[in-house]
Amino acid sequence: MAENPQAAPARPRPLSPHLTIYRWPVTMATSITHRVTGVGLAFGTIVLAWWLVAIASGPEPYRAFLGMSSAWPGQLVLFGLAWALAYHLLNGIRHLAWDLGYGFGVKTAAALSWTVILASAALAVAFFALAYSGYGGFLR
């Protein structure tokens, strides 16, 4: 029978080298960024709730929300959230593909990593370019 798995080993087990040892492959960056954007989007849910509550509360609170969100710090936050959402969406699709067994090849993984980075940035920029050039607001 095996020993108690929680008992301290007789001598220290060999440790695998940690993060700081490795040269960063792009897949490492996209993996960590997926987590960072996920945490960032958690704060985005507060912005979404704030927007909905402001609309439900009447014209004055909504104007206050618009004032905050259209000033440059608000625009910066919204751009960050737009990019985080695009990134988490695209890289999340990559995660689901992994779960189905696709996309694990070294070259494929690196190529898809770069695709996600560039495409998410392009989507966020395109969203704001459309909004600022008058192509947004079609549901008004």
Added chain:
Amino acid sequence: MTMETPLHRVQGLGSSHSGVRHFWRQRVTAAALIPLTLWFAWAALGLVGASDSQVLSFLTLSPLGIPLNAILMAIFAVIALYHMVLGLQVVIDDYVHGEGGKIFLMLLVRALALAIGAASLFALLRIAGPV
């Protein structure tokens, strides 16, 4: 030599209560959020610069007698918040090692998700609810 059965020795040490439930629910909510996020991005772009009455008419628009956009917004908020709880749980599991801090943060995340979800749903009901 111990008289313990192998099962008894591992019980309570791992995911012996819930199995793959967390993993599976994170994937199901992720898949559901793909079309919902595309819809949300379309709505957000379409409502750029909209006044409160324009947003109200978008959310109360009822092509089939039901406020479709408000319902989609509610579904988006609820599933996103559930996905958020599952995701932040993994982050807490990975980085917080003290048992007390872990339980505190897990409860805090769930409390915040409930508060944000309740505020969003209450707002949507005020906007497009019955009467």
